[in-house]
Amino acid sequence: xxxxxxxxxxxxxxxxxxxxxxxxxxxxxxxxxxxxxxxxxxxxxxxxxxxxxxxxxxxxxxxxxxxxxxxxxxxxxxxxxxxxxxxxxxxxxxxxxxxxxxxxxxxxxxxxxxxxxxxxxxxxxxxxxxxxxxxxxxxxxxxxxxxxxxxxxxxxxxxxxxxxxxxxxxxxxxxxxxxxxxxxxxxxxxxxxxxxxxxxxxxxxxxxxxxxxxxxxxxxxxxxxxxxxxxxxxxxxxxxxxxxxxxxxxxxxxxxxxxxxxxxxxxxxxxxxxxxxxxxxxxxxxxxxxxxxxxxxxxx
Amino acid sequence: xxxxxxxxxxxxxxxxxxxxxxxxxxxxxxxxxxxxxxxxxxxxxxxxxxxxxxxxxxxxxxxxxxxxxxxxxxxxxxxxxxxxxxxxxxxxxxxxxxxxxxxxxxxxxxxxxxxxxxxxxxxxxxxxxxxxxxxxxxxxxxxxxxxxxxxxxxxxxxxxxxxxxxxxxxxxxxxxxxxxxxxxxxxxxxxxxxxxxxxxxxxxxxxxxxxxxxxxxxxxxxxxxxxxxxxxxxxxxxxxxxxxxxxxxxxxxxxxxxxxxxxxxxxxxxxxxxxxxx
Numbered sequence: 001x002x003x004x005x006x007x008x009x010x011x012x013x014x015x016x017x018x019x020x021x022x023x024x025x026x027x028x029x030x031x032x033x034x035x036x037x038x039x040x041x042x043x044x045x046x047x048x049x050x051x052x053x054x055x056x057x058x059x060x061x062x063x064x065x066x067x068x069x070x071x072x073x074x075x076x077x078x079x080x081x082x083x084x085x086x087x088x089x090x091x092x093x094x095x096x097x098x099x100x101x102x103x104x105x106x107x108x109x110x111x112x113x114x115x116x117x118x119x120x121x122x123x124x125x126x127x128x129x130x131x132x133x134x135x136x137x138x139x140x141x142x143x144x145x146x147x148x149x150x151x152x153x154x155x156x157x158x159x160x161x162x163x164x165x166x167x168x169x170x171x172x173x174x175x176x177x178x179x180x181x182x183x184x185x186x187x188x189x190x191x192x193x194x195x196x197x198x199x200x201x202x203x204x205x206x207x208x209x210x211x212x213x214x215x216x217x218x219x220x221x222x223x224x225x226x227x228x229x230x231x232x233x234x235x236x237x238x239x240x241x242x243x244x245x246x247x248x249x250x251x252x253x254x255x256x257x258x259x260x261x262x263x264x265x266x267x268x269x270x271x272x273x274x275x276x277x278x279x280x281x282x283x284x285x286x287x288x289x290x291x292x293x294x295x296x297x298x299x300x
Numbered sequence: 301x302x303x304x305x306x307x308x309x310x311x312x313x314x315x316x317x318x319x320x321x322x323x324x325x326x327x328x329x330x331x332x333x334x335x336x337x338x339x340x341x342x343x344x345x346x347x348x349x350x351x352x353x354x355x356x357x358x359x360x361x362x363x364x365x366x367x368x369x370x371x372x373x374x375x376x377x378x379x380x381x382x383x384x385x386x387x388x389x390x391x392x393x394x395x396x397x398x399x400x401x402x403x404x405x406x407x408x409x410x411x412x413x414x415x416x417x418x419x420x421x422x423x424x425x426x427x428x429x430x431x432x433x434x435x436x437x438x439x440x441x442x443x444x445x446x447x448x449x450x451x452x453x454x455x456x457x458x459x460x461x462x463x464x465x466x467x468x469x470x471x472x473x474x475x476x477x478x479x480x481x482x483x484x485x486x487x488x489x490x491x492x493x494x495x496x497x498x499x500x501x502x503x504x505x506x507x508x509x510x511x512x513x514x515x516x517x518x519x520x521x522x523x524x525x526x527x528x529x530x531x532x533x534x535x536x537x538x539x540x541x542x543x544x545x546x547x548x549x550x551x552x553x554x555x556x557x558x559x560x561x562x563x564x565x566x567x568x569x570x571x572x573x574x575x576x577x578x
Contacts, residue, residue, distance in 0.1 A: 011403075017481045018404025025395035026410070028451030032429065033417050039428035050431070096322070099315055112319055114565065115326045121561050121568065123510030125528040126550045129535060130333045133543055139345040141332060173325070178572065185573035234421050237512045241532070255513075258423045263517050268427050275423040283419050 040272040048268040061273035071274065073249050074257040077164065081253065082232040084168035085175075090224050092172060093179025098213075100180070101187045113184075117177035124174065128241035131170050132157065160250030163243050167251050171238050175231075179224055186220030187213070215298040222297045226289055233282050254278050330554065337361070337547040344543040360544035361552075364534075370549055372523065373530040374556075380442050380526060381508040384449055388504050389497060392455030397485045399456065400463035401471070411460075414453045422513060430517060440520045449508070455500050458575050462496035463489060499571025502564050506557060527553045 044061055048054035065071055100112060119127060134140050135156035143153050156166045194212050203211070236255040239245055245252035254274065262271030331351065336344050337360050338353035364370055398404070399411050425448075433444040470492070471484045479487075490497070512528040519525055525533065531553065534546050561568070 014402055015404040018398045018402040018407065021398035021402060021481070021485075022395045022410065024391040025414070025451045025456060028391065028448075029414060029417065029453070032448035032451070033420060033425060036425035036428035036432070037420060039431075040424050043428060050434075096319075099319060112323060114562075115323045117565070117569075118330075118558070118561055119326060121506050121510075122554050122557055123512070123528055125510070125512050125531050126553045127329065129531060129546060129550055130329045133336075133547075134329060134332065139347070141328075141347070141349050144347045144349075177326075181569055181572055185569075230419065230421075234423070237528075240512075241535075255421075255423050259513070259517070262427050262430070268431065272424070272427045275421065275427065279419070279421055279424050282421065286419055 040276060043269050044273045044276055046269040049266045050268060051266070054269070057269070061270050064270060065273055065277060070249070070252075070257060071277075074252050074254045077250070077252055078233060078235065078254045080164055081168060081171070081235050082229065084164075085171050085232045085235075086225065086228040088168070088172045089175055089179045089228055090221060092176050093224070094183045094217075094221065096176065096180045097183035097187055098209075100184060113181075116180055119174045120177040122174075124237035125241050127174055128170065128238055131166075131173075132242055135166060157243055158247055160247050163247060163250050167235070167239050167242060170242060171232075171235065174238075179228070182220060182224055183217065186217045190216045218297045219299055222289075222293050226286060229285055229289070230282055233278065233285075333547050333550055333554070336544060337551045339544055341542055341544055344547075360542070360548040363542065363545045364548045364552075367545065368530060368533060369523065370527075370530055370552065373525050373527050374552065376442065376524065377509050377526040377528075380445055381505045383446050384508050385501050385504045387446070387450035388452050388455050389501055391451045392459050392500065393490065393493070393497065394485070395451075395456045396459035396463055397481070397489055400460045401484070401489070402481060414456060418453045418457075426514065426517060433518060439518065440524060442519075442524065444518045445508075445514055452504070454575070455504065458500055458503075458571060459493070459496055461574050462493060466492055495567060495570055496574065498564065498567040499574065502560065502568055503571050506560070509557065 043054075045056060045058060046054040047057045047060070096116060100109060104112075134142050137143060137153060137155050137158060140156070142156065146152075146154065155162055157163050190213065194216075195208060198208050198212055234255050235253045236259065239251040239253050240256055240259075243251045245256050255278070258271050258275050258278070261267050261274060332349060335349070335351055335353035338355055338357050339350060340357065340359065343350050395414075399407060429444075429448055430439070433439045438444040438447070466489065471479075471488055474484055474488060510528065511526075512532070515526045515529045516532070519529060522533075531546075531549055534549050
């Protein structure tokens, strides 16, 4: 009896201490994430330009969203970016990691890893400004050196098709190092023993990849796809700085549209409605990914 | 046998070559940025480009500092990123300790709730936060950028992953001696967590040093700008800004990151793998 109450007292003490330790995080979390999230849902039912009192408009923002030709365009652009950026980053990162995960000269390996990874930590604004000049049709060095090897001038940023390609390529240039690093770490976690056994059994390089590397790396690849999708749907800086969303609307993304609706035209209610639609899309896709993952991701 | 060897060797050579081309593609923009910032307006668009910077020509830098208070912007970015980093180190480490080591009611539920909040894009909360900051008169202050991000679900996750790898036996002795969680957290766990704390600190600092979206929205007066907003300002409305001046500013924005990166690459990689692998 005495022991039991003593244990309860300790347990209560544990719970109290636990809450105390998470208090700062939970406080900030409720005030700056959950609170604004709820506010955003409410705001979606209002028209508000900040200068006049908010007006309740029911589902008007949502109806407008479905009819808005701009919304269609920015979602289309964003989906193009996502479908370019995610496979190139994950696939390319994996390929580089596989290449680097060999017996190379240590110094060579270090230089490769460092240079591939460095753009990842720089600011999108800075590197997009550099690339904006490098990709200039007449004066940029990319076209200059391409010309040297016989490739005709490319209108990187001024054609609406190629501007999309440019945004995708620069995004991959910047982020591929991250995918490479994570894949490398995943590869180094695979025990050598498996490969030795496969080699004794006479498995070819391709078979070793298919039956050892890929299954054991699948949780890592899955993680990268999830992160990649979430990030790619939120592309903002890259098109905002590199092409200003242009030419025309060719590289305008959903987040750029949210920014302009909210902070250029001060249509607060509609801006949150668009952002909520983005959130719902990301959340749904993430859940679907988790469902699909049961079929191909292998947890040791 | 000889042929196989030759094939293997040439395959390796091709791989070296491709990887080497990759290195050039990764490095060239930075070299161009650097050498252009030391050039003149005439040489900025010279083709072929001048790859050797004339380090005595500081014209672009002088021009830059005359036209906008860029050093102030660097200081602003440094100040904002540092305060956020210190704040996150505190809030994330205590929460991560609780989620890794203390058994309390609702622990798993709260942790999952926190993790799932990572799916909420900044853009959803930014409009209500903007309205809130105007209400409480924090709009156009650095505080409006700092306050909402003093907590981080990612940071809690990263540190918790690390704390879970520390053997529990470490604390058992202390527990038998009657040490409280506060003692175990501050005297045992934190001193052992140098690498993870450094990783979080560096990732957090770099993220906010580079951030464009929120400063663009929350700051309005020229004096308060951060580096990325300053860069956008320099670029001007119609891309008419001088390329050398712009590259001088970009160089000033990138060099500190490069220095941090070269010294702390190990921690950055460790931090990323900690969240990516488990």
